[in-house]
Amino acid sequence: MEITKSIISRYENVFGRPMLIGVCGRAGAGKTTITKKIADQLKENGISSIPYSGDWRFKLDSLGRRLHFQQKWEQGLTQYLLAVNQFTWWDFDKIYQDLSELSNGNSIVIEDAYDRETGKKKFRIKIPEIKKGVVFYESNILGGMEILEKLDLIILLNTPDHVCFERIIKKDSNRRSVTELAARNIVTTYSENLFYQMLLNNFHHKIMVCDSNGNLGSFPKISEVTQIPVPITRQTTKMHEKGTVVCELDSVLIEEEGVEEIEIKKEVAKKLKELKEQGHHLILTTSRPHHKAFEITNKLRFHGIEVDRVICDLPLGKRSLITNKKWKII
Incomplete structure (x- = not known):
């Protein structure tokens, strides 16, 4: 060769x-x-x-x-x-x-x-x-x-x-x-x-x-990679006797989106922790993209709060929650 x-x-x-x-x-x-x-x-x-x-x-x-x-x-x-x-x-x-x-x-x-x-x-x-x-x-x-x-x-x-x-x-x-x-x-x-x-x-x-036959050749073409695959979080269905609590992230649990240093509101965090300990399923909603929400969930874990799900990339504006009993603008 x-x-x-x-x-x-x-x-x-x-x-x-x-x-x-x-x-x-x-x-x-x-x-x-x-x-x-x-x-x-x-x-x-x-x-x-x-x-x-x-x-x-x-x-x-x-x-x-x-x-x-x-x-x-x-x-x-x-x-x-x-x-x-x-x-x-x-x-x-x-x-x-x-x-x-x-x-x-x-x-x-x-x-x-x-x-x-x-x-x-x-x-x-x-x-x-x-x-x-x-x-x-x-x-x-x-x-x-x-x-x-x-x-x-x-x-x-x-x-x-x-x-x-x-x-x-x-x-x-x-x-x-x-x-x-x-x-x-x-x-x-x-x-x-x-x-x-x-x-x-x-x-x-x-x-x-x-090449794989030992023949000398030219440097291989470098195909640019512009996107990287990321894991998909698989959610499992759970039964919660106490029900589900939906909490808005920005302004409710933390300070406004524009604040660079994330400040978690201690009273709200304390209440969420109590609800979680009582058996509630916790869902956070936010307009933030997924990768920015991770920093917040890690900070919540530091405060002893484990969130079940985070719904990200929602449009800015009011949220309307509709259940089988009533609906309410949040």
Whole structure:
């Protein structure tokens, strides 16, 4: 393969230690497959190699990551966007330490390594020492400046986005819905684009771009992500003997919308807490968008008030509540 020939020509310039090669690309691009093909061809040329997967150093398992995303979503849109950025998913400090040890010819052991097949962090990985040869570090995102500077070469797969997504559906549709896979694909593409831009701006001299057959090619097209999927809160129907209390957020529970520092009216908050403790279902109504309402609900939790539902994005103006007994303008 063309990519193997290019690696061999650069390998001759690395002395006294293994060559560190980062292999990156979108999920489904074929990183593991191309790495194995290159390793087999290097072996035929008398060059040994070992694989290192960045996924082994995921900070959380699959369940923990989903719960983390949900928690950050409840804290607001800004926190959620930070959480879904893949730069926060891996423990890059430990990855840097691992690569340093391998570069120095030492073996390493990873406890509680993440396994993509099960989604759990329960495996023990031992990577043998390699005094001379190649260490293939494979990951969607290789890390920040410190790790990228340490790498001798960066292989970027330019597999088209639609091909990557088709492979993901074929591989993971038995454990995730197509809707969930599509949402995850958009989320990961968002942070991968940031990584690609960093590569272009700072490490173009280290990059070798190829397709999944090892043919050298051009840098992949970066498709801009303008919208990020967010969780849908699923409401469950509950029976409340005491009934439902609807409270307007602005002016009733907190000060006017224009006030920057949120001031909760203590008397109203106290009454809502009493009603909640008595078994009422609490609903807040507001003209504020969802991401601005989260800050308020978190503040209410601080005061010991758990709200069952927040209805946001209502039109400005008076509200009319109609029940089976009477109606009243509120």
